[in-house]
Amino acid sequence: xxxxxxxxxxxxxxxxxxxxxxxxxxxxxxxxxxxxxxxxxxxxxxxxxxxxxxxxxxxxxxxxxxxxxxxxxxxxxxxxxxxxxxxxxxxxxxxxxxxxxxxxxxxxx
Amino acid sequence: xxxxxxxxxxxxxxxxxxxxxxxxxxxxxxxxxxxxxxxxxxxxxxxxxxxxxxxxxxxxxxxxxxxxxxxxxxxxxxxxxxxxxxxxxxxxxxxxxxxxxxxxxxxxxxxxxx
Numbered sequence: 001x002x003x004x005x006x007x008x009x010x011x012x013x014x015x016x017x018x019x020x021x022x023x024x025x026x027x028x029x030x031x032x033x034x035x036x037x038x039x040x041x042x043x044x045x046x047x048x049x050x051x052x053x054x055x056x057x058x059x060x061x062x063x064x065x066x067x068x069x070x071x072x073x074x075x076x077x078x079x080x081x082x083x084x085x086x087x088x089x090x091x092x093x094x095x096x097x098x099x100x101x102x103x104x105x106x107x108x109x
Numbered sequence: 110x111x112x113x114x115x116x117x118x119x120x121x122x123x124x125x126x127x128x129x130x131x132x133x134x135x136x137x138x139x140x141x142x143x144x145x146x147x148x149x150x151x152x153x154x155x156x157x158x159x160x161x162x163x164x165x166x167x168x169x170x171x172x173x174x175x176x177x178x179x180x181x182x183x184x185x186x187x188x189x190x191x192x193x194x195x196x197x198x199x200x201x202x203x204x205x206x207x208x209x210x211x212x213x214x215x216x217x218x219x220x221x222x223x
Contacts, residue, residue: 004151033211042113042199042214043152087152096165097212099151 002026004100006088011106012078020073020086020103028093034062034073035087037102043087046073075105083107112136113215115200121221122190130185130218132200140205141183142212143175146197158183159205190222 005023012018024032031050035043049055049064049071061074075082088100112135122128134141143155157165158177172194174186183200197217203210 008149035214040216040219042216045211045213048211089152097152097154101149101151 002092002098004088004090004098006086006100006103008101009104009106011108012075014078014080014107014109016078017074017076018078018105020075020088020105022071022073022088022100024069024071024088024090024098024100026069026090026092026098029066030091030093030095032062032064032071033087033089033091033097034071035089036084037087038084046086078107080107080109113200113202113213115198115215115218117218118216119219119221121223122187123223124190124192126190127186127188129187130198130200130220132183132185132215134181134183134200134202134213134215136202136204136213138202138204138213139180140203140210141177141180142201142203143183143185144199144201146199146217152199156185187220190220192222195220195222 003025033048034046036046037043047062049062054063059076064071085102085104087102089097114133116131140159142157145153155169156175161177172189176184197219199217200215201212203212
């Protein structure tokens with residue numbers, strides 16, 4: 001079966017750095033997405049990785065290792081507004097998105 | 110503002126009611142999706158429409174019936190639902206171009222079935 005694993009919940013401090021991990025087992029791989037979802041709101045696109053390595057976008061970076069079936073989302077200089085759920089999704093060989101259950105990130109002052 | 114709107118935002122219905130969820134995308138995309146999101150569970154893809162034709166139906170019960178009259182509008186018709194159908198229903202759209210498209214989501218309809 002296909003599976004995406006990510007921690008259910010994480011807590012971090014304002015101004016700090018946090019890394020949210022995602023591991024996947026899918027039938028094929030055609031890219032990995034990270035989305036942010038604030039409570040009661042739409043998931044919004046953060047990043048897309050299809051090749052190994054680190055993609056940096058301001059305070060957010062996303063890393064991919066296809067050989068390890070592993071990705072992480074790195075958030076720097078955390079702000080209170082970063083409190084949200086972070087969803088990892090992998091596009092399989094049929095170009096269907098397989099979703100993780102999301103990681104709820106709690107930021108404390 | 111993501112360019113995808115959904116109405117209503119909240120809906121409470123009894124098991125014998127019939128209601129419809131509406132989604133509209135203002136992004137010029139050619140594919141639209143319905144997802145179900147339950148607490149602490151992965152997003153479940155329900156239906157996919159590409160160029161107004163249904164291309165995916167992931168074993169969804171017949172009490173959910175989608176309709177896509179044009180590339181900008183998507184409906185989900187609901188009838189004789191069960192309490193376990195209570196969830197957040199998300200609509201998304203994308204521009205298909207060989208598998209690299211990003212999906213853009215609406216804010217969802219929070220559905221409670223009593």
